[in-house]
Amino acid sequence: MEKELLFAQSHEWVRYINESEAYIGLSSYAIKQLGDIVYVNIDAENVDVNDLLGDIESVKAVSDFYSPLKGSISQINEDVIDSPQLINEDPENTWICKITNISDSKKLMKKDEYEKLFEA
Amino acid sequence: MSYVVISSKEKNKMLEDININCIEDLFSHIPKDVMLKKPLNLEKGKSEFEVLNEMESYSEKNTLYKSTFRGAGSYKHLIPEVINYLSSLSGFVTSYTPYQAELSQGYLQAIFEYQSEICDLFDMDVTNSSIYDGASAVAEAMVLSLARGKKKVLVSKAINPRYLQSIKTYAFARNIIIEEIPLENGKTSIKKLKESNLENVSSFIFQSPNFFGLIEDASYISEIAKTKKVEPIEIVNPISMGLLKTPRECGIDIVCGEAQPLGLDQAFGGPYLGYIATSKKYLRKMPGRIVGQTTDRNNKVSYVLTLQAREQHIRREKATSSICSNQALSALRCSIYMAAMGEKGIKEIARRCFNNAHYAFEQLEKIPGIRNKYDGEFFNEFVIISDRDVDEINSYLKKRKIQGPYKLSKNEMLVCLTEANTKKEIDDFVKICEEVLRIC
Numbered sequence: 001m002e003k004e005l006l007f008a009q010s011h012e013w014v015r016y017i018n019e020s021e022a023y024i025g026l027s028s029y030a031i032k033q034l035g036d037i038v039y040v041n042i043d044a045e046n047v048d049v050n051d052l053l054g055d056i057e058s059v060k061a062v063s064d065f066y067s068p069l070k071g072s073i074s075q076i077n078e079d080v081i082d083s084p085q086l087i088n089e090d091p092e093n094t095w096i097c098k099i100t101n102i103s104d105s106k107k108l109m110k111k112d113e114y115e116k117l118f119e120a
Numbered sequence: 121m122s123y124v125v126i127s128s129k130e131k132n133k134m135l136e137d138i139n140i141n142c143i144e145d146l147f148s149h150i151p152k153d154v155m156l157k158k159p160l161n162l163e164k165g166k167s168e169f170e171v172l173n174e175m176e177s178y179s180e181k182n183t184l185y186k187s188t189f190r191g192a193g194s195y196k197h198l199i200p201e202v203i204n205y206l207s208s209l210s211g212f213v214t215s216y217t218p219y220q221a222e223l224s225q226g227y228l229q230a231i232f233e234y235q236s237e238i239c240d241l242f243d244m245d246v247t248n249s250s251i252y253d254g255a256s257a258v259a260e261a262m263v264l265s266l267a268r269g270k271k272k273v274l275v276s277k278a279i280n281p282r283y284l285q286s287i288k289t290y291a292f293a294r295n296i297i298i299e300e301i302p303l304e305n306g307k308t309s310i311k312k313l314k315e316s317n318l319e320n321v322s323s324f325i326f327q328s329p330n331f332f333g334l335i336e337d338a339s340y341i342s343e344i345a346k347t348k349k350v351e352p353i354e355i356v357n358p359i360s361m362g363l364l365k366t367p368r369e370c371g372i373d374i375v376c377g378e379a380q381p382l383g384l385d386q387a388f389g390g391p392y393l394g395y396i397a398t399s400k401k402y403l404r405k406m407p408g409r410i411v412g413q414t415t416d417r418n419n420k421v422s423y424v425l426t427l428q429a430r431e432q433h434i435r436r437e438k439a440t441s442s443i444c445s446n447q448a449l450s451a452l453r454c455s456i457y458m459a460a461m462g463e464k465g466i467k468e469i470a471r472r473c474f475n476n477a478h479y480a481f482e483q484l485e486k487i488p489g490i491r492n493k494y495d496g497e498f499f500n501e502f503v504i505i506s507d508r509d510v511d512e513i514n515s516y517l518k519k520r521k522i523q524g525p526y527k528l529s530k531n532e533m534l535v536c537l538t539e540a541n542t543k544k545e546i547d548d549f550v551k552i553c554e555e556v557l558r559i560c
Binding site for chain 1: 268269404429438
């Protein structure tokens with residue numbers, strides 16, 4: 001099982017712990033676009049691929065946060081809820097929520113492949 | 121900026137631009153058979169004096185009491201004339217809640233002052249620019265407290281029953297389960313609260329002073345709730361803040377209720393004013409709008425709508441609230457009241473409410489046939505049991521132009537005292553009660 005970050009085209013990253021568990025966060029690219037994050041709200045419990053996990057509010061906009069995986073949200077990073085700016089400090093090492101019982105996934109790609117999408 | 125009715129010239133130009141001949145053409149798509157075929161059944165216009173006479177004859181139907189001993193959610197307090205004077209300035213009276221917000225700097229400043237005063241009063245960090253009334257404020261506070269995946273909310277049976285109705289209405293629409301916590305000697309049963317299953321519970325709503333006037337142990341309730349990760353929500357009579365511990369001192373993060381006691385007339389039940397104030401952690405879940413202070417390009421102080429994070433015109437289908445605007449004129453009165461009274465004034469009023477209530481309580485208790493229902497400490501309301509029917513006592517009082525206590529049941533009544541009750545009024549009230557009980 002790959003321990004490196006995998007990215008969805010919609011800017012979420014996934015770090016598998018094992019086949020059925022993974023952490024989810026947002027890519028550096030997405031966070032750079034959003035600017036300073038001021039509020040993170042996760043309200044979903046069980047999600048399908050592309051279901052809404054919650055929303056991320058930055059000084060610029062409120063953005064929906066969609067799930068790249070199908071499963072149950074088993075944990076939310078309380079540190080991030082309390083201090084959303086942690087995401088800005090290190091987006092790709094700051095997980096937002098943990099998903100278990102994973103049974104489906106969006107198309108995910110490696111970092112270099114993901115970054116190629118924005119080279120133009 | 122002035123709002124002027126369009127002239128007939130402008131009207132004709134508008135009709136011409138959209139290619140129609142007359143206003144009626146705009147409604148031509150409405151089927152003929154559903155249209156009214158005769159003129160509306162309206163009386164002819166009347167002269168100013170005829171109207172005045174007619175209105176006076178309506179107002180004569182009202183019973184005007186000289187004094188009142190009824191509270192139960194609506195309180196008669198003294199209202200300094202400065203409130204009527206300032207809040208009747210046409211700039212305030214004629215403007216509706218500011219939709220073109222930044223255009224209404226005067227109103228935004230008033231709302232900003234209101235917010236600052238409310239936060240000071242309850243020692244909270246955040247409040248919005250007001251809510252319709254106490255009941256909707258409590259229901260909105262419940263929505264704000266909802267935590268992910270927790271579908272239950274507990275409510276003390278000693279909150280205002282009308283607030284409970286609103287809570288239930290909101291809860292029904294959101295599939296939230298409401299469970300009531302029973303009482304013990306008129307107060308929330310701490311034992312029952314501890315015994316109840318607090319798994320899957322978002323919040324616990326209680327009121328202090330509660331509906332029966334009794335002061336709840338807010339600190340202890342808060343502690344019990346928080347150890348189980350349940351958010352305590354306290355409903356508070358704002359006047360009581362002049363005497364009792366603030367929600368923050370009790371470890372509470374959400375406080376809400378009715379602000380009518382702060383400078384608003386009872387006015388047969390409205391318009392009133394709801395408030396909701398929280399600690400910083402609920403800033404982004406706050407319903408309604410929050411006004412903030414900033415500086416303009418010339419470095420002058422100015423006011424803006426800083427946040428309205430949860431509203432339907434911002435969040436569309438993901439909105440958690442539909443307040444959108446606020447209760448501007450009522451909030452203005454409240455703001456002027458707090459400014460006029462100051463910390464010292466509100467402390468003084470709270471003290472007088474407390475003293476009057478305790479004086480009346482002692483006098484009533486001496487009357488044979490009247491006894492105390494609960495022995496807990498109270499603020500400005502208390503429950504007594506009488507050997508005579510409450511209706512009977514109240515009809516005697518009504519003859520003397522005194523509004524009697526709120527009837528809880530056939531023989532139980534909730535007596536309310538404020539600083540507006542003079543010693544003579546209280547003595548007269550006690551004397552009449554004594555007379556009624558002696559007749560039996």
